[in-house]
Amino acid sequence: MEPRSQYRPPPFAVAIGTAVAVAIALLLPNGAHGWHRSGALEAEPAIRGVTVGPIESSQQPGRGYGTAYSAELLDELVRLGANAISITPFGRLWNLDSTEILMDFEEDYERNRAAVGTMIAQARQRGLRVLVIPHLWVESGGWRGEIDPGSPEGWLAYQASYREFLLRWARDAAAFGADALSIGVECKSWSGRYGKYWTDLIAEVRRSFPGSLTYSSNWDEVEGVLFWEQLDWVGVNAFYPLADRGGADYATYRQRADAAVAQLVAIGDALERPIVLVEIGYTTRRDSAVEPWLWPDSMQGVQVDEWEQARALLAIASAAASDPRVRGFFVWRYYANLDDVSQEAIWGFSPHGKLAERVLRGIFQVPWAADPMPLPWQRWHYAPGDQLGPLAPF
Numbered sequence: 033m034e035p036r037s038q039y040r041p042p043p044f045a046v047a048i049g050t051a052v053a054v055a056i057a058l059l060l061p062n063g064a065h066g067w068h069r070s071g072a073l074e075a076e077p078a079i080r081g082v083t084v085g086p087i088e089s090s091q092q093p094g095r096g097y098g099t100a101y102s103a104e105l106l107d108e109l110v111r112l113g114a115n116a117i118s119i120t121p122f123g124r125l126w127n128l129d130s131t132e133i134l135m136d137f138e139e140d141y142e143r144n145r146a147a148v149g150t151m152i153a154q155a156r157q158r159g160l161r162v163l164v165i166p167h168l169w170v171e172s173g174g175w176r177g178e179i180d181p182g183s184p185e186g187w188l189a190y191q192a193s194y195r196e197f198l199l200r201w202a203r204d205a206a207a208f209g210a211d212a213l214s215i216g217v218e219c220k221s222w223s224g225r226y227g228k229y230w231t232d233l234i235a236e237v238r239r240s241f242p243g244s245l246t247y248s249s250n251w252d253e254v255e256g257v258l259f260w261e262q263l264d265w266v267g268v269n270a271f272y273p274l275a276d277r278g279g280a281d282y283a284t285y286r287q288r289a290d291a292a293v294a295q296l297v298a299i300g301d302a303l304e305r306p307i308v309l310v311e312i313g314y315t316t317r318r319d320s321a322v323e324p325w326l327w328p329d330s331m332q333g334v335q336v337d338e339w340e341q342a343r344a345l346l347a348i349a350s351a352a353a354s355d356p357r358v359r360g361f362f363v364w365r366y367y368a369n370l371d372d373v374s375q376e377a378i379w380g381f382s383p384h385g386k387l388a389e390r391v392l393r394g395i396f397q398v399p400w401a402a403d404p405m406p407l408p409w410q411r412w413h414y415a416p417g418d419q420l421g422p423l424a425p426f
Contacts, residue, residue, distance in 0.1 A: 078353070078402035079308060079360025080395075081116035081163070082109050084151075085367045088122075088138055089374050096139075098150025101369040106158050108370055112389070113396025117155055118163040118214075118310065118362045121148050123197045127172040131181050131189035133197040137169055145204055151368075152208040163362070165214040165248060165310070166201040177220035177250055187222070191229055198233065202241040212244040213237070214267060214310065223249065224256040234262045248310045254296065260303050265359065267310040268296060271324040274347055278319035282343050285321055289351035297357045309352055309361035314344040316386060317379045321347075328379050336379050342387040346395070353400040360402065363392060 084105065087096035095101045097119065109117065121144055122137035135141040148164070155162050168176045181190045198215060205213050215237055216223070223230075237245065246267035249257050260266055272292045274285040293307075300307045314320045317328055318335040321344040328334040345363070352358045364381050376382060383389040 075404060077115060077404065078358075078400040079116045079161070079362070080114050080400075081118060081161075081360060081362035082112075082114050083118045083120065083165075083311060083362045083365035084109075085120060085365045085375065086122070086138070086147075087368050087372060087375070090138055092369070092372065092374065095369040095372065096147055097144075097368050098147040098154065099368065102151055103154050105366060105368060105370045106154055106160065109366065110158050110160070112393050114160065116161040116163065116211075116360070116362070118165050119148060119151055120165045120167040121145075121201060122167045122169045124169045124171055125176075125179070126170075128170060128174045128179050129182050129186065131186055131193060133168065133190075133193045135197065135200070141200075148204065149208040152205075152210055156209060161211045162209075163212040163214065163246075163310075164201060164205040164210045165217060166198055167217050175218070177218040177253070179219070179221050187226070191226070195233055195236070199236060199240060202237045206241045206243070210241075210243060212246060212264075213241050214246050214248045215263070217248040218250045218253065218269060219247075220250050220253045220256075223247070223253060224258055227258050230259045231262065234259060246308060246310065251292075254299060260305060264305070265308045266296070266300050266303060266305045267308050269311040270296075270309040270348060270352075270361070271311070271313070272348065273323060274321035274344055275319075276322070278322055280321075282347065285344060285347035286351065289347040290354075292348075293351040293355055293358060297355055300357055306359040307357060308359050309348075311364040312345070312348050312352070312361050313364035313381045313383075314341050314388075315379055315381055316341040316388070320344060328377075334379050338387040341383070342391045345383070345388045346391045349391070349395050353395060353402070356401040358402060360400075 084097075084102070106117070123133040123135055124137045125133055135144075137144070139147075152162050152164075168179075170176060170179075179190070181187050202213055215234060234245065244264040246263055246265040247257065247259070248267050248269050251268055251270050251272050254266065254268055270292070272289065274280070274288040296307045314324050315326075315328060316336055316338055318337045318340055320337070320340055324344070349361065349363075352361050363383065366382055366384055367375055370384065383392055
């Protein structure tokens with residue numbers, strides 16, 4: 033691809049370009065083929081996405097997916113500049129060696145299914161594209177990337193249950209008109225083996241779901257995944273550490289973010305697949321970019337730090353938006369009830385009402401390298417530090 037020049041379009045050109053990009057999006061097919069029918073993502077605006085979590089509490093009935101609360105949230109996300117959401121219906125395992133995935137996380141499956149269908153319809157009504165990510169919750173604790181039933185027989189039983197879990201949501205995603213589906217989330221303990229199982233499963237999913245397929249790999253798992261060439265995107269949960277120790281400056285964060293994106297792009301080039309950062313985000317605490325996977329519940333003396341969250345998000349989002357081979361990202365995460373504070377404390381991942389939300393608004397509303405050129409004769413280089421004014425440098 034020809035390098036882009038340093039040209040900066042005048043304000044009227046940006047306005048025209050935005051209008052043209054919106055027109056392109058409106059002319060593209062909706063429904064299950066929205067990201068896939070043309071055979072490429074290049075004709076569409078880059079994915080400016082937000083993950084919307086359900087209300088994971090039985091004490092808040094009527095405030096989750098597909099409610100008046102989620103409709104209000106989606107209106108706010110459109111105002112923020114988002115053009116896509118991901119949603120995460122959960123199954124649950126009792127522990128890391130369980131072999132049965134239960135479909136009743138926080139709610140009966142049929143009610144969950146209806147809520148997800150309404151949520152997708154609400155998003156489509158607002159022009160938002162939808163990625164469905166069937167997720168797994170381990171009831172007794174532990175990371176899903178370490179699931180291990182412990183024996184060949186255990187793996188056979190677990191994989192049969194996983195197939196049923198995924199295919200149910202694949203059929204539902206197709207019926208409700210979702211654009212894309214993730215076939216798994218952080219299956220690190222088994223995404224690099226069981227090749228025939230994955231090949232057969234992906235083929236079966238394709239028979240049920242006609243849209244784009246990806247997989248949500250952990251950031252340190254990407255190179256070991258067996259089945260990227262059978263999918264449409266390389267999907268990454270991109271919780272990259274941006275420094276080795278506390279107190280690092282923004283330049284260090286951006287350098288590490290650029291290096292992470294460059295490594296992903298090299299993998300994507302080898303596979304001839306675009307990159308999508310299926311999850312990005314940092315908690316609102318001091319030095320959260322050093323080990324971003326740590327959850328502060330078990331920490332002592334947590335220092336809330338909006339500035340830290342904002343600059344870490346700016347670093348990874350700017351790096352992603354600067355490369356045309358990265359088709360976009362989804363920020364982890366907002367909740368179906370915009371004002372819900374039961375899911376995480378102030379030091380959590382949600383950017384809502386924080387400095388990070390201001391960063392997100394700024395990044396969503398300027399051109400990205402992966403956006404279609406607004407006019408045939410225009411070229412520009414995306415440099416968020418130049419366009420976000422007082423937000424940068426940190």
